[in-house]
Amino acid sequence: MVGFEESGRRNEHPVASQSDPVVLEINRLQNQLKDKKRELGAAQSEIKALKATDAAKDRALEELENDVDKLDERLRVAENLLEQKNLEISRLVTEKKDALAAQCAAEATLRRVYASHKDSDSIRIESFIAPLEAENKIYRNEIAALQEDKKTLERLTKSKELALLEAEKILESALERALIVEEVQNENIDLRRQIEICLEENKILDKTNRQKVVEVEKLSQTVRELEEAILAAGSAANTIRDCQRQISEQNEEKRVLERELARARVAANRVAAVVANEWKDESERVMPVKQWLEERRLLQAEMQRLRDKLTVSERAAKAETQLKEKLQLRLKTLEDGLKRVVTPCASTKTDKPNQLLGLFSGKVVQRKRSSSQPRASRASPLQQPNGNDAGAGDLKRTSSFRTDASAQNLVMRNLWATRCKVADPDTPPKEAVEEKTVIQPSKSTEEVVSASADIEAKKGENQEAETNGNGRPDGEDMVSGFLYDRLQKEVINLRKLFEAKECELNSKDEEIKNLTRKVDALTKSIEVESRKIKREFFAKEKEAALSKSDENKSNRNLNLSKRFSKIPS
Structure with missing residues (x-):
């Protein structure tokens, strides 16, 4: 033993x-x-x-x-300029309408003059037509100048609108950045x-x-x-x-x-x-x-x-x-x-x-x-x-x-x-809830991964919106x-x-x-x-x-x- x-x-x-x-x-x-x-x-x-x-x-x-x-x-200044230009455009439009009305009246007077000339050959029409033609030329010159002014104003308005759009885009991007x-x-x-x-x-x-x-x-x-x-x-x-x-x-x-x-x-x-x-x-x-x-x-x-x-x-x-x-x-x-x-x-x-x-x-x-x-x-x-x-x-x-x-x-x-x-x-x-996780x-790992995926998706959407809005990366x-x-x-x-x-x-x-x-x-x-x-x-x-x-x-x-x-x- x-x-x-x-x-x-x-x-x-x-x-x-x-x-x-x-x-x-x-x-x-x-x-x-x-x-x-x-x-x-x-x-x-x-x-x-x-x-x-x-x-x-x-x-x-x-x-x-x-x-x-x-x-x-800058936006305020641009808005003030736009208001002034709009007033000028409205004034020019009224002047254009007045000029067109005067042209129509002159044409009507010419027709009357021709009609009266046909009726009475004794009265000489040239004495009446010469001043009217001179006035017509003056008005036509004024209308051409007004049309040129109108074109320039339209160009200015387009440029101002583009500047406004750019300012709005910059503001939106700044707001998005502030939110981010x-x-x-x-x-x-x-x-x-x-x-x-x-x-x-x-x-x-x-x-x-x-x-x-x-x-x-x-x-x-x-x-x-x-x-x-x-x-x-x-x-x-x-x-x-x-x-x-x-x-x-x-x-x-x-x-x-x-x-x-x-x-x-x-x-x-x-x-x-x-x-x-x-x-x-x-x-x-x-x-x-x-x-x-x-x-x-x-x-x-x-x-x-x-x-x-x-x-x-x-x-x-x-x-x-x-x-x-x-x-x-x-x-x-x-x-x-x-x-x-x-x-x-x-x-x-x-x-x-x-x-x-x-x-x-x-x-x-x-x-x-x-x-x-x-x-x-x-x-x-x-x-x-x-x-x-x-x-x-x-x-x-x-x-x-x-x-x-x-x-x-x-x-x-x-x-x-x-x-x-x-x-x-x-x-x-x-x-x-986060503390419980x-x-x-x-x-916790699964929830963290899902939360990070959601945040990355949101960030990707924000970046796409910014690139579509601005046309340039920030x-x-x-x-x-x-x-x-x-x-x-x-x-x-x-x-x-x-x-x-x-x-x-x-x-x-x-x-x-x-x-x-x-x-x-x-x-x-x-x-x-x-x-x-x-x-x-x-x-x-x-x-x-x-x-x-x-x-x-x-x-x-x-x-x-x-x-x-x-x-x-």
Whole structure:
């Protein structure tokens, strides 16, 4: 039978190697904290750059407002000129109408003159026609000048209308730019609020990370204490097995002595029978029936004892093999669990439902160990005076672990409640919806992508309207759209970082939960082993008492047989 001490020596090196991954995990968490601080510094520098861009945008807005005011003044001057030109055009139109009326009157007078000339040839018409023709020429010259003036005025009106259309287009583009700038400012305000929320969340995550590092250290200490308790229990089991070996050796010696005694009795009885039959006749030389029955009874009793002891030894061997297999399985599970702690969380984003760090699986409420709860005692079953005291110590240890588990559940519930309640009280419902999307990492990326796609579509429509209206690209609009895209990308990156940090925290919570489960399993296994050891110890004591009583009986029988053998001599 292999002792528990040898198995404990074999498992000393894996325990030492398994305590190292906890230190490595703590170092990795500290490195992650440093990386997060660096990312925070980078985010703050980006925030400063965004503030500088906001100031530049404000200056550009002021310049655009000044340009709009100048264009308004030009529009007013152009409108006044247009009104004057319209008045001149109306005056010229009235003069044209008067000239046409005078021409018609002159033609009518000419017709009358020709008619009167036909009627009376005596009157000379040339004297009447010459002044009228001169007046007609004068009026025709005036009409030609007026038509030229009209053409020039029409050209001027067309040029003014074109200038007005250009001014209207410039105004529309300026208004659109002002609207875009207002939208960018609103988006910038929203981004600032989101950045503040992210910073608060980062602070909360740092606090939870520190708490979890402390809890990991506490759990590693409890694991070490449990390993020490297991080693102490192993030493106790080794001592008990040494006692069992000694008892079995004594039982074997007792059996050998009993066999020799029975053989000696049989030999003595045979010698006595031979001596008794020497003086008898040949017909009477027969072993007495009483002696034969006694010998037969003794041999049958010895055979029955040997059979019973064989069955008892077989049962004990089976129980020991089963216990050894169970202990080997537990040691293998402990080694696998402590080896899996070292594996990094490489696929937390993609394979989150399938595998979270091998050990850290399931989406249940995380259990934490509070610092105010007492620790389990290091007392082993050997260090306590009685077996009942050892059982009481084990019961106290399990009760303390259960109270730790209940306190951990309360701490986790309060922490998740505070994490979900972090929000800006002055934010409108739209911002509340955005905060909900930030808290739910599984939906936030899709919503961010859809929102960015809608904003890019709107921006594309605005750019198409501007290019169709102006007929030329505008450099400042391109700069504002680029800045907006940059801000949107930074918001998406911040949300992704937040999701990654939340995934890491979830994995650490599940790691703590699995460690608490392992601690509970170890305490239960220690309790079961202590109970089994107590039962075996009591059984061995009973067997020792029975063996002592059998030895006393055999000694009495030997003394009686010696006395009876001395009597005939």
